[in-house]
Amino acid sequence: MPVLDAGEGWYAMPVAEGTLAALAYELSNDERVHVVDQVAEGLACAHEEKIVHRDVTPNNILRLVRDGGSCWVIGDFGLVKRRPGQTSGPRTRGAVGTPGFIAPEVLGLGGHGADPRADIFSLGQTIIFMLTGKPREGDTPLTVPTAWLPLVEKMTVLDRNERIQTMAEVRSGLTEVQARLRAQRRTRWGSSDGDQALTPTEVVVLEAILALDGDFRRDELRARLKGRLLRSQITIGVMGLYKRGLLEPAFNDHGEQCGEQLTEGGRDWVLNHRELFEPRADPDDPSPVQEDDDIPF
16 A cells, blocks of 8 residues: 655555455456455565565455556555564454454464465455455355365465465466466357347447457547447446456556456457357448458457
8 A cells, every 4th residue: 555645643545446345246357366466466565575464354455546547455554563673563352363364373373473374364365255255264165266266275274384375376376267267258158058148238338349449448438339328328238248257457567457458258259259240231220330340359
């Protein structure tokens, strides 16, 4: 979490859109991967400075607006375990951390028993919350989606010596999560069932996105569809495409959201359903596709 300004006895930080606890329900799979990757990157920086957060929870992960996009940050370092020789945060609620997210070694050894692996456990519990609405209790069976299961299992092993050891390994594991998600989408969209049939509104929105050719901003999409769809219809169409996994946020080199784009699986879906975007000869259509239009990839 960046500090914008500070003085004697005060400091200012950006206003957040909300916490992961409040926003988890609306995230697509690709957004979930992005959340975990950005938080793991932030915690890796803390660990390099010999600082252990000790209170990684959905309430301490916040979404900020930056340059018209958004990013995720880890905040509330009030309970950190500092580098040797520096005073650490106080005990709270009988233990350091938030119930449901505290690593078992912290419960057993106290806050001074925490090392970076404790934050890895807490981030694993946070992923479980993001996917299911609550953290895992004890050693109960994991019920997360199969694409996430191997990574979450390794992050939340009760014995810290058998757990993933660094945030770099967590970020590497996210690459495997993305690969499994893409494989699942390809399998689903390649099937002949009708579950993936788009609504007419979604088809019109997707057609306009293809015409924008690449990353796009929501205002560009609205301008292209002006006169064809109401603003609310465009929002519903975009949300539907997100839920189907066809769209994802687009990020710049600094990790800041700069627009939206088709997912890799979304491109596969379009290529497998070209008939939806073939030229039309309907004279009543105010914005027909021309003969020389093509899918821009």
